[in-house]
Amino acid sequence: MKKARAREGIRTTGIPSKEELEASPGYPKSDCLARGPIVVIECVQDIPCNPCEGACPSGAIKVGNPITNLPVFDVEKCDGCGTCIPICPGQAIFRVDMTYQTDEATVSFPYEFLPLPKKGDVVQGIDRAGGAVCEAEVLRVQQPKGFDHTAVITVIVPKNMAMEVRSIKRAKR
Amino acid sequence: MKVDDLIICRCEEVTEGEIKEAIRLGLTTMSEVKWLTRAGMGLCQGKTCGRLVMSILVRETNQPPDEVKPPTFRPPTRVMALGALANGEKETE
Amino acid sequence: MKNTDMVVVGGGAAGMAASIEAACAGAEVVLIDENERPGGQLFKQIHKFFGSEVHRAGIRGIHIGRDLLKEAEEAGVQVRLNTVVYGFFPDKCLGLMCNQHTEELQAKMIILATGASENVLAFPGWTLPGVMGAGAAQTLINIHRVLPGRSVLMVGAGNVGLIVSYQLLQAGAEVVAVVEGLPTISGYGVHASKIRRAGVPIFTGHTILRAEGKESVERVVIAAVDKSWQPLAGTEKAFEVDTVCLAVGLSPLAELAWMAGCQFIYIPEIGGWVPVHDENMETSVPGIYVAGDLAGIEEASTAMEEGRLAGLAAAEALGCLSSKDGRARKAEVWERLAALRIGSFGHGRALAMEKILRAKGVG
């Protein structure tokens, strides 16, 4: 059983497993999600990297020494601003707002493909394995100069898909 | 297609079979294989196939990999037209 | 024959960093690069770098490259482009060739930062047009802005294979799959996750069997392999592609170091044969230093730090820096390098570096 699980992780599939995510100190516990918009850090490997720590204006992310530590996320301090999303070189930081509507949540993610979608577009929400899992309405596309060409896209998805959707289907160029 | 027909040295079109044949004749170093088969003697001077030849040599002769050194490198390191040296300030060895 | 304090061969991440440090310390530095523009592989690296703030993490390689170029210019480094070092002659004399003319240049100190070349994989059809190095594809899309093809099979799931797959998608090509012979993905998982989200499957434990096509690649066949890398019957899958990219590792580009008579050591984890060097990056030949991928395959961030180290050490040896200042400056770099060589991705490289130091008799 243990072996079968090891075969499912990020090192074999490129997709962090549920166990890997839940074991990561950057991944919020499910009861924290009801508070409002918070970031979800899906960083599960000891890569020497820490720009997320310096990016957070509220000090909610701590990597410390050595820089291979996994980021530790303090949900009490996070105000869901999402400044850390475009900074992460691994594109492993997302934002989820479970309080958006009764049945709908929003998911924000980094996106570096053309063409960019526009507010109001209805696109397909894509999960970590690249599969289309639901319809997603584009709420915001942010790409200020400071993001250095990484766009942060926010989409509206059914609540039960908020922890599954991590991107959108790329449109044909 | 047989493994022996596989091209290893792209420049001189030397096959895996030709390299193995050279090794069967008793050659054990990169330089010897290079001189006999011409693998690595083309325009790119072995930059592409060097490691492939080395791995065949290691496999076929059962030598430890740290005993198979690259062939002796001599100038020039890049393609040079004949006469370029003569255009220089002075001749080099 | 012309003379100078220091010649740095190779204007990539390591060579530029070395030149800047040495020139800032007051050395007369000539930086030689065979390409039309300097920067080595940095200008292909359009992704944001990992590391910490001092390693310029979160900044794209291209921007780091631009900043280094500016710093080199401000520091007074003499940059000679389109110039090949075709040979290494006694007394630290280098044979240079530019526009089919040759000249000689003698230096008190030489820093070799010649980088690496891509390894290849031979399979039936690998000579067909359309099969190319992943680095070749990266040069074409990010520097020259042309697609090598419309649909690509990537061979190799190390960082190069994963990053170039992502960049091919950004450029507008389709990547039908990434194939990796090992049972696991050796590159950073987050790079793999990016392309998985973009719809690219990764086949670990698979290899490419052959590429087919009349005049160029039209189709590829892959298959699962067993533990001894033998294809398993019945597992073949075919893809219609026009391009196959090979990302199966790098080897130090060490011809000049061999010609210079440097002692080498074989360490497969960092690319095979690498020049033995001490903690100052000095080789077994006094006054000849190495830095970057030539000194063992790593990342751009470690290459820059090694370059700084070599530049500082060579400047110190020239007398441009006092040994006290030199020591202090080098200690900062050692600390930054150590920070990059920890964890499951860096630990193996740290061990390899220790092996090199032991071979030099300083470990």
Added chain:
Amino acid sequence: MRIDDHPILGKAERGRSITLTVDGSPVEAFEGEPIAVALMASGHRVFRYTTKQKGPRGVFCALGRCTDCIMIVDGQANVRTCVTPARDGMVIEKQFGRGPREEKG
């Protein structure tokens, strides 16, 4: 298959528009880009045929190291097209073996 717009690099900046002659036909290019790039952009994939097996070859390393992309440029054989800048009016021919088609080699 040129990449005119790019999510990170933006719009492409290219040199002056020029024309090359490739095996007798005009090919549009931009001044200063490698010959191989102009050829790839115009759909050319085969740059030469080898000496022994007469096999087709194209761009392999794109860095000037492997010499797979060599062609005959303005009458000179073995020119590495991936690192040779395109100039207006250049005459480029596929290489057969070590030289032009007629030569037995």
